[in-house]
Each structure stands twice: as structure tokens, then as C-alpha cells.
Amino acid sequence: MAEKNKKYSLGKIITLVIILLIPGLLHLYLRQTGENIYKTLPYLGKEEIGSITKVQPFQLVNQDGESVNFPERASLTVVNFMHTDCEAFGNMMELAMDKVAKKFGKHPMVNLYSISLDSTDTPEVLKAHSDKYHLGETNWQFLTGNEKETSRIAREEFMLDGFRDTLNNEGIIHSPYIVLLDTKQQIRGYYEFYTEDEVDRLVGEMILLITEERQKRNE
Missing domain, CATH: 3.40.30.10 (Glutaredoxin)
Structure with a gap:
């Protein structure tokens, strides 16, 4: 029973680690391999030539x-x-x-x-x-x-x-x-x-x- 519990706990830990790593690994993979798959978010706001607007203090x-x-x-x-x-x-x-x-x-x-x-x-x-x-x-x-x-x-x-x-x-x-x-x-x-x-x-x-x-x- 103790051995079974150990395996169950280890399985839970491995699952949690995988869940936490997936977003970062997926993002890195897409940046390295996806020419048209990955797109960064656009910059929105006022249209100004040569600059990106920021919300001011x-x-x-x-x-x-x-x-x-x-x-x-x-x-x-x-x-x-x-x-x-x-x-x-x-x-x-x-x-x-x-x-x-x-x-x-x-x-x-x-x-x-x-x-x-x-x-x-x-x-x-x-x-x-x-x-x-x-x-x-x-x-x-x-x-x-x-x-x-x-x-x-x-x-x-x-x-x-x-x-x-x-x-x-x-x-x-x-x-x-x-x-x-x-x-x-x-x-x-x-x-x-x-x-x-x-x-x-x-x-x-x-x-x-x-x-x-x-x-x-x-x-």
C-alpha cells in the first residue's frame, strides 16, 4: 500500500510539473519553428509614425x-x-x-x-x-x-x-x-x-x- 501511495504521489508531482512547463515550452517551440504559426501580440493605441504609444502616468x-x-x-x-x-x-x-x-x-x-x-x-x-x-x-x-x-x-x-x-x-x-x-x-x-x-x-x-x-x- 505504501509503495502504491508513493507511486500515486510521484505521478501527481510529474503531472503538475508538466502542466506548469507546457505554456513556456509551447511558446519556445513556436518561436523557434513556426514561421507563420506564432505571432506576437500587436501594439494598439494611437497611430503615431515611428513610435509606440504608452499609457502615461x-x-x-x-x-x-x-x-x-x-x-x-x-x-x-x-x-x-x-x-x-x-x-x-x-x-x-x-x-x-x-x-x-x-x-x-x-x-x-x-x-x-x-x-x-x-x-x-x-x-x-x-x-x-x-x-x-x-x-x-x-x-x-x-x-x-x-x-x-x-x-x-x-x-x-x-x-x-x-x-x-x-x-x-x-x-x-x-x-x-x-x-x-x-x-x-x-x-x-x-x-x-x-x-x-x-x-x-x-x-x-x-x-x-x-x-x-x-x-x-x-x-
Whole structure:
């Protein structure tokens, strides 16, 4: 029986090692052998000749009332824009972010931000709103600030809609996209939150960028 348990434990360890190695080995194989199979993620954002645009630094406040200076560190960054009383999307965007946070919320190379476009979403309001997602020790934060500034950040930095509609009951309009940035704050992907395939694509492309970054650090 002891011998059988040893073999079972060894089998579990081998399986776990294989699962952890597959993404990196597959990525390396495709880069070395696939001329048209492997494609790096595109750089998105403003069209400027001879340069790749980056999301510029900004400062907001998180759900704990602490100032957050973006970028906090060189990391992959996942961002969505929201507000707590959104009737169009409800909390569906945060549920999609929660799915990502469950996989990467404690990853040392990842930061996640949900940025409110409503200045009445004070840190206290965001704290109550975010408690349902059990942020704990994760790298996911809810941010808030002056509406003009958060709207500017959405429109000018992330190329997304994000503003108060003064012609329609003062409601806030925002895009249904989650955004992925690389470690240099360059936009590498937009993903629709309400499509499961799109959220899965985000997860897969985060793994791809993490693998690329690790390879660069080891070169």
C-alpha cells in the first residue's frame, strides 16, 4: 500500500510539473519553428509614425483611501472602467475581472485595476462594492478620482469611451472592454467582458506575455 501511495504521489508531482512547463515550452517551440504559426501580440493605441504609444502616468485613490501612482511597477496591467451603480452592465465587468483575479491576482508580474468614472464612488463606496470579491492580498484594486481626470484617462490614455452623458439623465457611458498592457504600459489587447471566449483569450494572452517577459529577463 505504501509503495502504491508513493507511486500515486510521484505521478501527481510529474503531472503538475508538466502542466506548469507546457505554456513556456509551447511558446519556445513556436518561436523557434513556426514561421507563420506564432505571432506576437500587436501594439494598439494611437497611430503615431515611428513610435509606440504608452499609457502615461496618473494618480488616483484606491478603495482603502490610499494614493496609487500608475504605473506602480513594471508589470502586466489589466484595466476596466466602471461605476458601482451601472445599470447597463451591472457587476458583470467585475465578475469577468474576478475570473482573471482568481488566476493572476497574486502573480508577482500582474496588477489589476477597476477604475470608477463616477466621483461619487468614494473610497468607502468602492470598499463596500469590492468586498464581495474578496480582494484580500491580491493585486486587484478599485480606483476613483475626479470625474474629469478619470474620463480623460479612459479617453486619452486607453482610447475608450468614459464620460457623463449630460443629454441623457446624467448617466455615465463607458466601454465594455477590458484592456491589457505590457510591462512598458503599451496596450496589447482589448477584450469584451461579456464573452467567455474573450475572457479566456485575455487569460491566454496574459500567459503569453508573462512567458515572453520571463524569457527576456533570463537572456
